[in-house]
Amino acid sequence: MAEPDSAQRVYQGRVLGVTVERWGEATREIIERADAVAILAVDRAGRVVLVRQPREAVRRHLVELPAGVADAGEDPLATAKRELAEETGLHGGRWRAGPSFFSTPGYSRERVHLFVAEELDEGDPNPDDGEEIEVLRWTPGEVEARLGEIEDSKTLIGLLLHLHEHA
Amino acid sequence: MAEPDSAQRVYQGRVLGVTVERWGEATREIIERADAVAILAVDRAGRVVLVRQPREAVRRHLVELPAGVADAGEDPLATAKRELAEETGLHGGRWRAGPSFFSTPGYSRERVHLFVAEELDEGDPNPDDGEEIEVLRWTPGEVEARLGEIEDSKTLIGLLLHLHEHA
Numbered sequence: 499m500a501e502p503d504s505a506q507r508v509y510q511g512r513v514l515g516v517t518v519e520r521w522g523e524a525t526r527e528i529i530e531r532a533d534a535v536a537i538l539a540v541d542r543a544g545r546v547v548l549v550r551q552p553r554e555a556v557r558r559h560l561v562e563l564p565a566g567v568a569d570a571g572e573d574p575l576a577t578a579k580r581e582l583a584e585e586t587g588l589h590g591g592r593w594r595a596g597p598s599f600f601s602t603p604g605y606s607r608e609r610v611h612l613f614v615a616e617e618l619d620e621g622d623p624n625p626d627d628g629e630e631i632e633v634l635r636w637t638p639g640e641v642e643a644r645l646g647e648i649e650d651s652k653t654l655i656g657l658l659l660h661l662h663e664h665a
Numbered sequence: 666m667a668e669p670d671s672a673q674r675v676y677q678g679r680v681l682g683v684t685v686e687r688w689g690e691a692t693r694e695i696i697e698r699a700d701a702v703a704i705l706a707v708d709r710a711g712r713v714v715l716v717r718q719p720r721e722a723v724r725r726h727l728v729e730l731p732a733g734v735a736d737a738g739e740d741p742l743a744t745a746k747r748e749l750a751e752e753t754g755l756h757g758g759r760w761r762a763g764p765s766f767f768s769t770p771g772y773s774r775e776r777v778h779l780f781v782a783e784e785l786d787e788g789d790p791n792p793d794d795g796e797e798i799e800v801l802r803w804t805p806g807e808v809e810a811r812l813g814e815i816e817d818s819k820t821l822i823g824l825l826l827h828l829h830e831h832a
Binding site: 499501502508509511512513514516518519521523524525526527528529531552553554555556557558559560562597598599600601602603604605606607608610628645646648649650651652654655658659661662665 | 666669675678679681683685686688691692693694695696698719720721723724726727729764765766768769770771772773774777795813815816817818819821822825826828829832
């Protein structure tokens with residue numbers, strides 16, 4: 499695809515910005531934000547490891563895959579290993595890349611890199627100051643039965659992928 | 666969950682805005698945008714109906730579920746029926762609600778309402794001026810084989826759900 503006729507950063511905040519691009523007759527307002535990672539982590543008992551945390555934007559606590567944003571210059575796999583260890587204590591194990599996708603390609607460039615981690619070693623979480631995270635572990639049967647409780651897009655993708663791969 | 670200590674709209678564009686909320690020591694930058702709908706449409710031959718369209722924000726054409734944003738006061742099911750007919754010509758049929766999820770709950774309030782539509786009647790598309798949409802139809806075997814081509818979050822959810830329900 500070509501490049502826009504013009505592009506102007508109209509807002510720049512702490513972690514996100516907005517760019518307005520003109521493409522011929524069309525105008526696009528686009529969110530700029532660092533790419534993210536999410537981890538479908540399966541413990542040695544075959545349970546999927548999830549986190550429950552407050553999401554102020556939507557005024558509720560959500561159950562999600564462990565996830566985070568890369569530090570400057572950090573590659574996605576390194577980010578994923580760091581975030582999983584910080585949020586759940588799980589480390590080591592066997593890792594592979596899952597799907598990589600745009601969260602909302604109509605108006606954002608953000609990509610989410612999903613990783614699958616298995617045969618993990620247990621450890622102590624080390625959340626960032628102020629992070630209020632509860633770690634959950636769901637058996638395959640619970641994933642199937644409780645899928646309807648999930649309200650986060652990347653988590654639906656991870657859990658549906660897990661059910662699909664183990665169908 | 667409580668309400669923020671303060672909230673300030675720091676940017677307002679044509680289709681999206683940014684609000685900064687303070688929650689105690691934490692600051693949250695939050696995207697404001699209308700909720701969206703997406704449709705997992707299955708034609709009478711059992712094929713999933715997809716659209717391929719340019720996504721300027723990510724500089725590529727993407728294969729996605731038919732989708733759109735509600736007009737003012739329109740309810741999500743009505744939006745979904747209107748968007749499916751405009752983009753693909755498909756209408757009538759049997760509809761049910763699928764999952765409803767937040768696209769990126771860490772920094773946006775946007776919710777996506779997924780609907781499943783079956784036994785649809787064929788018709789002529791009527792895209793908005795300037796919409797450049799190619800309609801695709803994938804058999805169940807193609808959905809399975811080509812899942813790796815999908816780079817859009819709501820479409821991964823819809824197709825994985827379809828595979829899961831027909832496993």
